Amino acid sequence: RAPFNAPPGRRPGQRALQEIRKYQSSTRLLLRAGPFARLVRELCLLFTRGVDYRWQRMALLALQEATEAFVVRLMEDGYLCSLHARRVTLYPKDLQLARRLRGLEAGGM
Template structure:
């Protein structure tokens, strides 16, 4: 006897969503790390070297772009293994 069963929610196969996210982020050019948390981290690390340092916004932006480029390269290399 068929009962009015609950329909299962649709699930993608393992890896499908990850591949979609990879393609989406490869197309995009915006920063992937949020600006304020990154800025706080930079200031926290800089405190160990010299107190009361001030940063130009372009300097923090350059550091963030370099950090993201490094991390993206690192993850790409990890994916090759």
């Protein structure tokens, strides 16, 4: 029996699987460029003690590509940890374990 908020004729999780397939088949970036650029500039100000650097658009694009690839791989590893624990729900402790297993070289801590 379908949950109350599910449209008739659809099983639970079917919409999520449809979205996953859509994003896996696309090559476009998942985050919008504007908010990501603002975040990078804000973090740059923090780490350079107020010195405002200029960023080329291609540099921001390369940084966003690398960031999204890192996050996607981390989520994949975290999901494998949740499956190992015989769960289908991803918990923060799964992501923490994935980061710990990766070590410092691969962006651990």
